[in-house]
Amino acid sequence: xxxxxxxxxxxxxxxxxxxxxxxxxxxxxxxxxxxxxxxxxxxxxxxxxxxxxxxxxxxxxxxxxxxxxxxxxxxxxxxxxxxxxxxxxxxxxxxxxxxxxxxxxxxxxxxxxxxxxxxxxxxxxxxxxxxxxxxxxxxxxxxxxxxxxxxxxxxxxxxxxxxxxxxxxxxxxxxxxxxxxxxxxxxxxxxxxxxxxxxxxxxxxxxxxxxxxxxxxxxxxxxxxxxxxxxxxxxxxxxxxxxxxxxxxxxxxxxxxxxxxxxxxxxxxxxxxxxxxxxxxxxxxxxxxxxxxxx
Amino acid sequence: xxxxxxxxxxxxxxxxxxxxxxxxxxxxxxxxxxxxxxxxxxxxxxxxxxxxxxxxxxxxxxxxxxxxxxxxxxxxxxxxxxxxxxxxxxxxxxxxxxxxxxxxxxxxxxxxxxxxxxxxxxxxxxxxxxxxxxxxxxxxxxxxxxxxxxxxxxxxxxxxxxxxxxxxxxxxxxxxxxxxxxxxxxxxxxxxxxxxxxxxxxxxxxxxxxxxxxxxxxxxxxxxxxxxxxxxxxxxxxxxxxxxxxxxxxxxxxxxxxxxxxxxxxxxxxxxxxxxxxxxxxxxxxxxxxxxxxx
DNA sequence: TTCTGTGATACCCGCCAGGTATCAGCCCGG
DNA sequence: CCGGGCTGATACCTGGCGGGTATCACAGAA
Numbered sequence: 001x002x003x004x005x006x007x008x009x010x011x012x013x014x015x016x017x018x019x020x021x022x023x024x025x026x027x028x029x030x031x032x033x034x035x036x037x038x039x040x041x042x043x044x045x046x047x048x049x050x051x052x053x054x055x056x057x058x059x060x061x062x063x064x065x066x067x068x069x070x071x072x073x074x075x076x077x078x079x080x081x082x083x084x085x086x087x088x089x090x091x092x093x094x095x096x097x098x099x100x101x102x103x104x105x106x107x108x109x110x111x112x113x114x115x116x117x118x119x120x121x122x123x124x125x126x127x128x129x130x131x132x133x134x135x136x137x138x139x140x141x142x143x144x145x146x147x148x149x150x151x152x153x154x155x156x157x158x159x160x161x162x163x164x165x166x167x168x169x170x171x172x173x174x175x176x177x178x179x180x181x182x183x184x185x186x187x188x189x190x191x192x193x194x195x196x197x198x199x200x201x202x203x204x205x206x207x208x209x210x211x212x213x214x215x216x217x218x219x220x221x222x223x224x225x226x227x228x229x230x231x232x233x234x235x236x237x238x239x240x241x242x243x244x245x246x247x248x249x250x251x252x253x254x255x256x257x258x259x260x261x262x263x264x265x266x267x268x269x270x271x272x273x274x275x276x277x278x279x280x281x282x283x284x285x286x287x288x289x290x291x292x293x294x295x
Numbered sequence: 296x297x298x299x300x301x302x303x304x305x306x307x308x309x310x311x312x313x314x315x316x317x318x319x320x321x322x323x324x325x326x327x328x329x330x331x332x333x334x335x336x337x338x339x340x341x342x343x344x345x346x347x348x349x350x351x352x353x354x355x356x357x358x359x360x361x362x363x364x365x366x367x368x369x370x371x372x373x374x375x376x377x378x379x380x381x382x383x384x385x386x387x388x389x390x391x392x393x394x395x396x397x398x399x400x401x402x403x404x405x406x407x408x409x410x411x412x413x414x415x416x417x418x419x420x421x422x423x424x425x426x427x428x429x430x431x432x433x434x435x436x437x438x439x440x441x442x443x444x445x446x447x448x449x450x451x452x453x454x455x456x457x458x459x460x461x462x463x464x465x466x467x468x469x470x471x472x473x474x475x476x477x478x479x480x481x482x483x484x485x486x487x488x489x490x491x492x493x494x495x496x497x498x499x500x501x502x503x504x505x506x507x508x509x510x511x512x513x514x515x516x517x518x519x520x521x522x523x524x525x526x527x528x529x530x531x532x533x534x535x536x537x538x539x540x541x542x543x544x545x546x547x548x549x550x551x552x553x554x555x556x557x558x559x560x561x562x563x564x565x566x567x568x569x570x571x572x573x574x575x576x577x578x579x580x581x582x583x584x585x586x587x588x589x590x
Numbered sequence: 591t592t593c594t595g596t597g598a599t600a601c602c603c604g605c606c607a608g609g610t611a612t613c614a615g616c617c618c619g620g
Numbered sequence: 621c622c623g624g625g626c627t628g629a630t631a632c633c634t635g636g637c638g639g640g641t642a643t644c645a646c647a648g649a650a
Contacts, residue, residue: 003370004377006301007607021628034608036628046377048384053628063384069566070376070442075298077372081365082299082341089343089358147365162565163458270457271364302638316597329639331597348597 006078008042009071012050015039016068019058073145080147080269099128099276104149107134107222110264111245113170114153117266121283128276136222137206144267151268151277155240158262166267167285172241174259178252179233185252192238192258201236204229227251301373303337304366307345310334311363314353368440375442375564394423394571399444402429402517405559406540408465409448412561416578423571431517432501439562446563446572450535453557461562462580467536469554473547474528480547487533487553496531499524522546535559 014024015035025032043050050064060068087100105114114132121127133149141159143149153169154161176195178185184194184201196203202217204226218235220226223246229235231250240262244253266284268277309319310330320327338345345359355363382395400409409427416422428444436454438444448464449456471490473480479489479496490496497512499521513530515521518541524530526545535557539548561579563572 003301003305004373006298006373009373009376010298022626030607031609033610033629033631037630038607040629046381046384048381050380050384057627061384063380066383067376067380069568070372070379073566074369074372074376077365077369078299078301078304081304081362081369084365085345085358085362086341086343088361089341089345089356160566162460165457271368271455273364317595325638326640328598328600328641332599333638335598352596 002045004042004071004074006075008038009075011035011038012042013068013071013075015051015058016060016064019060021058076142076145076147080145083147084150099274100131101128101151101274101276101280102131102133102149103280104133104135104140104143104152106137106140106153106155107224109155109223109240110153110170110242112242113264117280117284117287120287121280124279124283127279130280137220144269150272150274151266151280154265154267156263156265157260161265161267163270164267165270165272166265167281167288169264169266169284169288170242171261171263173261174238174256175241175244175253176256177230177237177239177243177247178254179230179236180250180252182233182236182252184236185254187254189257190254192256195236195238198236201234204235204237297340299337299366299369301370303333304370306330306333307337308363308366308370310346310353311355311359314355316353371437371440371442375440378442379445394569395426396423396446396569396571396575397426397428397444398575399428399430399435399438399447401432401435401448401450402519404450404518404535405448405465405537407537408559412575412579412582415582416575419574419578422574425575432515439564445567445569446561446575449560449562450557451560452555456560456562458565459562460565460567461560462576462583464559464561464579464583465537466556466558468556469533469551470536470539470548471551472525472532472534472538472542473549474525474531475545475547477528477531477547479531480549482549484552485549487551490531490533493531496529499530499532 011024011028014028015021018024018027021036021039022032025035028035039051046063046067048063049061050067052059052061087102103114118130118132121130133143135143138158140149140152140154144152144154144164154164154166176184176190178195178201182201184190184198187194195201202215204217204220205215206220218229220229223243226235226237227246227248230237231248238256238259247253266281268281306319306323309323310316313319313322316331316334317327320330323330334346341358341362343358344356345362347354347356382397398409413425413427416425428438430438433453435444435447435449439447439449439459449459449461471479471485473490473496477496479485479493482489491498497510499512499515500510501515513524515524518538521530521532522541522543525532526543533551533554542548561576563576
């Protein structure tokens with residue numbers, strides 16, 4: 001039974017994502033013919049048709065969809081193996097194995113929760129060094145899966161906890177953030193229906209799996225972009241209450257009557273055996289048991 | 296950033312498991328020198344020392360331990376990708392995508408639970424075909440991780456549920472199974488201490504991660520072997536109560552006063568999106584809500 | 591000492607991943 | 621109805637590297 005090479009998986013995933021051999025080849029930094037050939041060989045070795053080559057374009061078969069999904073997680077796992085090994089190795093030189101943790105967070109979100117967590121953990125004896133890796137929307141899950149982070153603050157339901165161990169830290173309601181000058185900003189409370197179909201305020205779109213779905217709203221990647229677009233009167237956003245910390249003067253926040261709550265979890269790869277990580281988790285769970293400091 | 300090839304991972308994992316280049320090369324079906332070279336290249340590319348080559352043998356560095364662990368899961372993930380794609384593809388030919396599920400179980404364990412589950416599921420409309428894949432001790436977890444099975448009955452604490460979604464189906468106590476002629480077989484109840492240090496009945500050992508740890512007891516791989524060894528008066532075993540179904544005349548079962556209970560879970564890979572799987576899970580959870588048929 | 595067993599080195603060869611040039615079908619616009 | 625411009629597939633060549641054999645360097649045991 002021959003095993004898949006990561007090269008083959010990389011190639012297939014690129015083609016499956018682009019649905020175009022030429023663009024995929026360009027993204028991979030190679031010519032198109034060897035890419036075509038490699039994918040054909042892959043199909044022959046698996047004994048399965050992965051792509052339907054129609055004139056003008058390519059579609060995924062069912063098996064292709066399966067391989068796209070499974071292949072992504074396999075590639076993530078190998079990338080994680082490389083990254084975690086490198087990280088451990090380069091921190092290895094002092095024989096007191098001073099561990100170093102990377103925590104993935106969403107820039108500007110859960111800011112004071114993170115602050116309290118880091119403060120509390122730093123006070124622990126034997127606290128490891130912690131590096132904060134801030135990413136854009138929904139990037140934390142990916143950071144955890146491909147090994148860029150050892151642990152992350154994930155916000156559900158925007159991220160999936162599937163495959164991770166996790167602890168819930170915080171649940172909060174949501175508010176609508178509108179341009180202060182917009183008529184709706186005067187309302188005391190809004191419903192999702194109120195803001196979902198306002199012609200001059202199309203809901204912003206953020207990347208899912210690295211690419212944007214088509215739609216009317218502007219494309220955003222982080223809170224700064226979003227904040228600016230709201231301030232300019234171009235869009236409206238539904239965000240957790242704790243986001244009030246980064247509101248501008250040009251923004252208005254209105255409570256939402258019917259938005260489902262969001263919760264922040266601390267999550268880490270299943271079977272992790274790092275002592276430093278265990279300490280951080282312990283600190284985090286203790287944090288939610290203690291009364292939160294008022295501010 | 297160059298990515299690890301699965302070939303390199305396979306090589307390193309083999310060496311790390313054997314701790315011997317020659318044997319690892321033999322296991323891989325190749326000569327020793329290219330294997331040495333490949334591992335050296337891997338170390339250079341990662342910029343990390345993975346192995347300490349001492350005369351007579353090889354030891355893992357810290358980074359090597361990390362890579363062994365992470366590399367195994369990465370290899371499992373790629374194997375799973377190949378298997379699941381093949382499976383889907385070969386079942387794809389009839390355009391009514393008749394799905395097929397593989398359920399991993401421990402041979403002879405949880406037998407009537409499995410029977411009830413399969414019966415109940417078969418009665419469902421649109422039930423998919425189910426293949427039962429019986430394995431040895433603790434092999435079910437591995438079957439799930441490398442894609443041989445879509446779903447499995449896992450017995451905790453012998454298997455880990457980490458990284459899977461799961462539902463608990465059954466919790467039961469444990470009994471000691473002894474040779475009927477042994478003096479201890481006459482007792483009405485036993486404690487773990489009673490059987491843990493009987494010189495003429497050393498506890499049998501079963502594989503962890505594919506290899507046996509050293510110890511006095513005989514090595515067993517499945518229930519048949521175990522049953523025979525008990526019947527021969529060579530060993531004693533601690534098993535779930537439901538194992539009474541496979542006892543022989545030469546066996547005696549004695550309740551244990553202080554053995555921690557074991558529970559059987561139905562588990563499946565996180566993010567699984569198979570409809571047939573969802574149906575099976577639904578059936579299983581309904582099964583534990585309904586009163587179990589007396590027998 | 592010499593023998594044995596370890597992993598590393600030296601050197602060679604054949605395969606295959608990747609390149610370039612080109613083809614083959616289809617959908618345009620004219 | 622025809623040619624240009626897309627698409628992905630094919631043909632063919634070349635270089636690098638993965639793998640083989642032979643050998644070395646070294647340490648421990650008899």
